[in-house]
Amino acid sequence: MDTFHEAMETAGVFALWERDTHEPDVEKPRSWSWQVMDPLITAAIGQTSMAAAERRVLVLSDPSIRQGASYGACGNLAVNLQVLMPGERARPHRHTMHALRFVLEGRGVTTIVEGKRCVMNPGDMILTPGWTWHEHVHEGTERSVWIDALDVPFQRYLKNGVFEPGPAHDVATLPADAAFSAAGFSPAATIAMPYSPMFRYPWEDAVQALASITPAADGSRRLRYINPTTGGPVMSTIDCYLLALATGRDTTAYRVNSNSVYVVIEGEGVTRIGETRTTWRKHDVFTLPQGNWISHCATSRDAKLFEISDREIVRKLELLREEIAT
Ligand code: GTQ
Numbered sequence: 001m002d003t004f005h006e007a008m009e010t011a012g013v014f015a016l017w018e019r020d021t022h023e024p025d026v027e028k029p030r031s032w033s034w035q036v037m038d039p040l041i042t043a044a045i046g047q048t049s050m051a052a053a054e055r056r057v058l059v060l061s062d063p064s065i066r067q068g069a070s071y072g073a074c075g076n077l078a079v080n081l082q083v084l085m086p087g088e089r090a091r092p093h094r095h096t097m098h099a100l101r102f103v104l105e106g107r108g109v110t111t112i113v114e115g116k117r118c119v120m121n122p123g124d125m126i127l128t129p130g131w132t133w134h135e136h137v138h139e140g141t142e143r144s145v146w147i148d149a150l151d152v153p154f155q156r157y158l159k160n161g162v163f164e165p166g167p168a169h170d171v172a173t174l175p176a177d178a179a180f181s182a183a184g185f186s187p188a189a190t191i192a193m194p195y196s197p198m199f200r201y202p203w204e205d206a207v208q209a210l211a212s213i214t215p216a217a218d219g220s221r222r223l224r225y226i227n228p229t230t231g232g233p234v235m236s237t238i239d240c241y242l243l244a245l246a247t248g249r250d251t252t253a254y255r256v257n258s259n260s261v262y263v264v265i266e267g268e269g270v271t272r273i274g275e276t277r278t279t280w281r282k283h284d285v286f287t288l289p290q291g292n293w294i295s296h297c298a299t300s301r302d303a304k305l306f307e308i309s310d311r312e313i314v315r316k317l318e319l320l321r322e323e324i325a326t
């Protein structure tokens with residue numbers, strides 16, 4: 001090292017002209033097939049007890065996000081698989097990270113969120129917004145598996161992650177979910193909240209609403225899960241959708257500088273993500289990293305995909321850039 005570089009190092013500076021700071025920070029599209037995950041989940045059951053583990057979770061992990069204590073699947077999103085067996089429970093805790101659950105299999109689990117009991121049947125989506133107490137209790141008879149999505153990488157970046165173990169205390173009194181369950185109505189006293197005070201989004205309701213949507217020009221139908229007090233996303237950092245595809249038709253290509261993770265709920269198909277082609281079937285999970293042109297094509301009937309997106313983070317910061325192919 002010459003004296004200039006030694007002096008810079010001692011001073012804690014570097015020369016901008018000697019670094020390529022324009023090199024894009026790209027994530028590769030990734031996918032996790034259910035065929036591989038299913039036996040791994042079964043194996044995980046024997047690897048720990050719920051007395052020992054805070055949560056029995058397999059983290060879908062992109063190595064580029066696995067820095068220090070952080071983890072994630074894509075962009076600002078962590079997506080994990082959680083398994084609970086009959087008679088087991090996952091103890092109460094709360095954390096600043098926002099989270100949601102989407103149930104893949106097994107009936108009989110209840111997630112208690114800030115005192116509200118949310119039944120978890122296949123297809124149901126349950127919110128556990130930041131700083132709400134939550135625990136999972138399995139009173140059914142079969143293995144239950146669900147997807148957890150959290151804003152872990154983003155909150156890590158903000159150094160905002162706080163975790164508190166239970167028992168629960170200072171539990172807030174929230175309106176019952178039923179007060180929001182008829183579309184078009186909410187309690188008159190409700191004020192706009194930064195996250196949805198409705199914590200359970202039943203699968204039957206989602207399917208019915210989805211079926212009533214007039215298809216877009218490409219035959220697809222897209223339903224948004226919303227906060228009924230604002231009409232906006234369910235939580236400030238996580239936005240989610242249910243997408244139904246017409247068989248054998250490419251959806252209109254788009255690209256956006258936000259990230260999504262898709263969970264296949266029903267059907268089979270293929271998604272183009274930039275230069276990559278990802279084929280998918282029931283319960284596979286795949287990522288759509290920002291900046292890629294994206295188009296889906298279902299190869300079976302009734303293909304339905306659950307989408308988890310960090311778009312709101314980018315949009316709120318007025319940094320969103322999106323394009324639709326013409
Ligand atoms: O169920 O509370 O996948 O706290 C990661 C962190 C699940 C949970 C995860 C969590 C949970």
Ligand code: FE2
Nearest residue numbers: 093095099134
């Ligand atoms: Fe949690």
